[in-house]
Amino acid sequence: SKNAGLDEIAKVNGVDLNATPVRIYKTNVKLSRSQLEKLKNLEYVKKPAGHYLSEQKYILDDCSFLSGLKNKFNKIADHYTHDVLGIKNKKQLLHSWATINNKNDKHHIHSHPNSFFTIVYYAQVESGTLDIYLNKSSIENMYNFDYAIKEYNTYNSRNWKIMPEAGDFMVLLGDLVHGTSPNESDVSKILIASNYFIKGISGTLDNVSDVQFDNIKNK
Secondary structure, three states: OOOOOOOOOOOOOOOOOOOOOOEEEOOOOOOOHHHHHHHHOOOEEEOOOEOEEEOOOEHHHHOHHHHHHHHHHHHHHHHHHHHHOOOOOEEEEEEEEEEEEOOOOEOOOEOOOOOOEEEEEEEEOOOOOEEEEOOOOHHHHHOOOOOOOOOOOOOOOOEEEEOOOOOOEEEEEOOOEEEEOOOOOOOOEEEEEEEEEEEEEEOOOOOOOOEEEOOOOOO
């Protein structure tokens, strides 16, 4: 058998260092028909990749019909900061915007400069994966050699595809390069995204690294 000679091993423990902390929060948070219509009726600009981007860049702050959703964003941001990343730093909501991908539309490959992390909420989706791109796999970061893959996993892969569902909140670090596959459905993919950054003091005086981040939102 494939485990021959390993019978004496009772348990295998592991520590995944240098991880890329992408998280998918599966929720039952759904926008009402009225909220979806109001979201669709915002002013949008068509981007080169085909999708539509809202002209408003602070919709969670400015659109009263999204006030409850803003609270969900902030709670997930708290959990990601403190329970996933395991750091004490406070964070602040910066930009928030909406995008619409009609049939055959997609997002170009990009990252989010000047963002600590980004949260994406999928209000409506039937097609179109979130595609994540790394320059090197975890293995290649340690040893620069080519290898034959037996089964794709988080150690040997440079790219990863995630198929979101309506109600999902996706969280990824701001420098993570990502895009989407085309929406192949007649149903528009509608999402709301937000950027977060550190708030207050980051670092310590003892390490000669303390920096104050406050009121960095430009409106």
